[in-house]
Amino acid sequence: MRDVAIIGVGLTKCGEIWEKSLRDLYVEAALGAIKDSGVDHVDSMYVGCMSSGLFVGQEHLGALMADYLGQCPIPATRVESACASGGTAMRMGALDVASGQSDVVLVGGVEKMTDVGGDEATYALATAADQEWEGFNGATFPGLYAMMAIAHMHQYGTTSEQLAAVAVKNHDNGSRNPNAQFPAKISVDAVLNSVMVADPLHILDCSPITDGAAAVILCPADRAKELTKKTPIRILGVGHASDSIALHSRKNLAVLDGVARAADLAYTAAGKGPKDIDVCEVHDCFTIAEIMATEALGFFEQGKGGPGVEAGETSPGGRIPVNPSGGLKSKGHPVGATGVAQVIEIVEQLRGEAGERQVKNARVGMTQNMGGTGASSVVHILEAM
Amino acid sequence: MRDVAIIGVGLTKCGEIWEKSLRDLYVEAALGAIKDSGVDHVDSMYVGCMSSGLFVGQEHLGALMADYLGQCPIPATRVESACASGGTAMRMGALDVASGQSDVVLVGGVEKMTDVGGDEATYALATAADQEWEGFNGATFPGLYAMMAIAHMHQYGTTSEQLAAVAVKNHDNGSRNPNAQFPAKISVDAVLNSVMVADPLHILDCSPITDGAAAVILCPADRAKELTKKTPIRILGVGHASDSIALHSRKNLAVLDGVARAADLAYTAAGKGPKDIDVCEVHDCFTIAEIMATEALGFFEQGKGGPGVEAGETSPGGRIPVNPSGGLKSKGHPVGATGVAQVIEIVEQLRGEAGERQVKNARVGMTQNMGGTGASSVVHILEAM
Numbered sequence: 001m002r003d004v005a006i007i008g009v010g011l012t013k014c015g016e017i018w019e020k021s022l023r024d025l026y027v028e029a030a031l032g033a034i035k036d037s038g039v040d041h042v043d044s045m046y047v048g049c050m051s052s053g054l055f056v057g058q059e060h061l062g063a064l065m066a067d068y069l070g071q072c073p074i075p076a077t078r079v080e081s082a083c084a085s086g087g088t089a090m091r092m093g094a095l096d097v098a099s100g101q102s103d104v105v106l107v108g109g110v111e112k113m114t115d116v117g118g119d120e121a122t123y124a125l126a127t128a129a130d131q132e133w134e135g136f137n138g139a140t141f142p143g144l145y146a147m148m149a150i151a152h153m154h155q156y157g158t159t160s161e162q163l164a165a166v167a168v169k170n171h172d173n174g175s176r177n178p179n180a181q182f183p184a185k186i187s188v189d190a191v192l193n194s195v196m197v198a199d200p201l202h203i204l205d206c207s208p209i210t211d212g213a214a215a216v217i218l219c220p221a222d223r224a225k226e227l228t229k230k231t232p233i234r235i236l237g238v239g240h241a242s243d244s245i246a247l248h249s250r251k252n253l254a255v256l257d258g259v260a261r262a263a264d265l266a267y268t269a270a271g272k273g274p275k276d277i278d279v280c281e282v283h284d285c286f287t288i289a290e291i292m293a294t295e296a297l298g299f300f301e302q303g304k305g306g307p308g309v310e311a312g313e314t315s316p317g318g319r320i321p322v323n324p325s326g327g328l329k330s331k332g333h334p335v336g337a338t339g340v341a342q343v344i345e346i347v348e349q350l351r352g353e354a355g356e357r358q359v360k361n362a363r364v365g366m367t368q369n370m371g372g373t374g375a376s377s378v379v380h381i382l383e384a385m
Numbered sequence: 386m387r388d389v390a391i392i393g394v395g396l397t398k399c400g401e402i403w404e405k406s407l408r409d410l411y412v413e414a415a416l417g418a419i420k421d422s423g424v425d426h427v428d429s430m431y432v433g434c435m436s437s438g439l440f441v442g443q444e445h446l447g448a449l450m451a452d453y454l455g456q457c458p459i460p461a462t463r464v465e466s467a468c469a470s471g472g473t474a475m476r477m478g479a480l481d482v483a484s485g486q487s488d489v490v491l492v493g494g495v496e497k498m499t500d501v502g503g504d505e506a507t508y509a510l511a512t513a514a515d516q517e518w519e520g521f522n523g524a525t526f527p528g529l530y531a532m533m534a535i536a537h538m539h540q541y542g543t544t545s546e547q548l549a550a551v552a553v554k555n556h557d558n559g560s561r562n563p564n565a566q567f568p569a570k571i572s573v574d575a576v577l578n579s580v581m582v583a584d585p586l587h588i589l590d591c592s593p594i595t596d597g598a599a600a601v602i603l604c605p606a607d608r609a610k611e612l613t614k615k616t617p618i619r620i621l622g623v624g625h626a627s628d629s630i631a632l633h634s635r636k637n638l639a640v641l642d643g644v645a646r647a648a649d650l651a652y653t654a655a656g657k658g659p660k661d662i663d664v665c666e667v668h669d670c671f672t673i674a675e676i677m678a679t680e681a682l683g684f685f686e687q688g689k690g691g692p693g694v695e696a697g698e699t700s701p702g703g704r705i706p707v708n709p710s711g712g713l714k715s716k717g718h719p720v721g722a723t724g725v726a727q728v729i730e731i732v733e734q735l736r737g738e739a740g741e742r743q744v745k746n747a748r749v750g751m752t753q754n755m756g757g758t759g760a761s762s763v764v765h766i767l768e769a770m
Contacts, residue, residue, distance in 0.1 A: 051444050060756055060761065077476075082445035242458050243458060245448050258458060375445065375452065
């Protein structure tokens with residue numbers, strides 16, 4: 001198969017964007033990516049979105065977005081893997097190019113979450129869990145991740161202060177991101193004194209409800225420099241894995257097996273290992289998720305992620321900077337867009353265009369996107385060409 | 386890219402299947418396909434489903450179905466294109482094999498529609514239309530297809546009796562299908578005297594609300610005879626196209642441009658034309674849809690589909706037998722499953738395993754699956770190996 005490059009990116013502001021609809025957001029991000037790349041056409045497109053049916057009463061997003069982007073009659077496909085919808089759409093788009101079926105592919109992710117109330121949003125998000133065994137019995141995501149946090153604390157001694165350190169770091173990073181939903185810096189005390197949502201997770205351990213969209217343009221790597229004037233970014237490796245959807249089926253609540261599996265696949269495809277990664281965006285839907293992800297990706301031994309973040313190893317200038325964008329926690333988490341937005345942050349880092357957030361000498365970057373409590377995991381490894 | 390073959394099929398009964406859940410249906414169809422093929426593993430899987438979020442409060446179907454099928458940690462992806470979700474999942478699965486990324490791929494479609502009431506089901510289905518311009522203003526699918534029917538009648542003189550002839554033929558075909566939801570034979574008078582839903586469409590012009598699932602196993606064509614003892618079916622060509630989602634943007638309400646485009650792509654890829662097709666399954670969500678589809682696929686000149694069905698040209702033994710399964714009208718329309726179920730009927734026809742429904746000397750078959758009022762169209766051309 002052909003190597004694939006990312007040659008354009010477009011990202012909307014993340015937040016409560018009441019003046020723009022689902023389609024407005026997607027089209028804004030898509031036009032941004034098309035303009036950034038300089039391409040004059042698109043052969044095929046993918047739309048990552050978790051639950052536009054429940055959030056805004058609209059399915060059939062492939063055709064809808066192709067229509068509103070003026071791209072009919074190209075093939076347009078929506079991909080859904082809960083909060084990993086964006087990452088999964090990236091993988092499908094890359095396969096489309098790698099196979100030779102298409103040359104220029106638009107991959108976008110979008111979610112419009114603030115048109116419903118908090119209860120409805122929580123219900124919609126809970127459809128990413130096992131409804132028959134978890135959702136119908138009252139479990140929602142803060143509760144599920146709280147159980148994972150409790151298990152991690154019990155097995156490895158992870159502390160609430162270490163969880164808080166994730167939020168503090170990510171808000172500090174997000175304060176340098178003009179697209180961030182919550183760019184305010186916060187302190188460990190602020191996290192620990194914020195309202196408890198599901199013990200041990202406080203509200204400041206949780207990512208927010210967000211509207212937003214993100215899009216990229218993909219093409220064959222060997223045509224990238226002809227098509228764009230910017231630094232193309234090669235997709236070195238992709239990993240996608242599934243794990244049990246319900247927590248009760250996991251061997252160990254404190255380990256993200258699916259993430260580790262997806263990372264193994266991506267590392268193998270890329271011929272890289274954890275030490276080769278200069279910068280990483282991980283799926284910090286809750287603070288514990290970042291700690292567990294950094295372990296599953298091999299940046300820390302199992303159980304050492306908490307001390308690692310507390311020691312600054314994942315801060316800018318640390319051994320492995322994690323979530324320079326501010327992550328889901330500060331930048332925001334428009335669920336279907338997140339996997340694509342993560343890729344955009346890494347593209348900007350590898351292009352050297354990340355401004356105040358720039359990680360020095362970043363040549364190889366990684367994204368880790370997951371759905372549910374890790375039942376779907378997608379990992380991408382990217383390199384500047 | 387590699388040629389792809391279908392080597393196993395599995396289909397549930399279609400109907401109001403209250404004793405089985407969404408996941409039960411998918412797993413039943415998937416196990417049927419695995420058993421039929423004889424394969425001992427699956428490398429990757431796709432789930433076509435339109436709106437499990439609105440129908441049963443469950444998204445994240447890729448991981449869910451991989452889990453309940455005992456297939457974790459393989460990659461599992463849900464694909465949504467409204468009522469073309471199954472056809473789009475087929476296309477993604479075929480690309481996965483054709484590209485060389487996977488060798489044995491499971492593609493399944495599923496919908497569980499009868500767990501909600503009729504009003505809720507109508508709302509959920511309407512999310513396949515343009516919600517901002519159609520749905521929010523009260524349009525649902527019977528009304529949208531009624532407008533298309535009126536346009537077709539006005540431009541070409543199509544009659545209510547011709548629409549009814551589609552339903553009569555398909556129920557006659559469905560009477561020979563043990564999986565059909567409504568296998569009863571009906572008459573033209575019965576259709577014309579049934580309750581009017583949206584003039585000129587009577588209730589017997591409309592496909593039903595259905596639970597059901599369908600699944601196939603794909604592999605590289607050059608390995609098909611080694612993997613299965615049954616007759617493998619080669620995917621000769623696939624076409625996928627988008628069209629404007631709202632009817633108001635169409636040049637002509639009486640023409641399915643997206644279907645014609647998808648058919649052109651599939652014919653070109655297959656090196657075939659309409660005269661080469663021995664049997665076809667089309668997307669008869671309403672009787673007018675079958676007439677318009679048979680025109681867009683090139684079986685009839687534009688406007689001649691109505692006289693064609695009335696003259697028996699699409700009946701068993703006619704020039705081009707259409708919907709020998711009974712179609713969506715009689716077999717049932719579990720929307721996310723439909724595109725895969727259509728492929729299964731053609732596989733059984735090309736294998737010579739269609740029993741009482743067998744079309745004689747069927748060597749090349751076609752499926753036409755669409756979402757909304759034709760905004761997403763997927764066409765497959767298949768041939769016995």
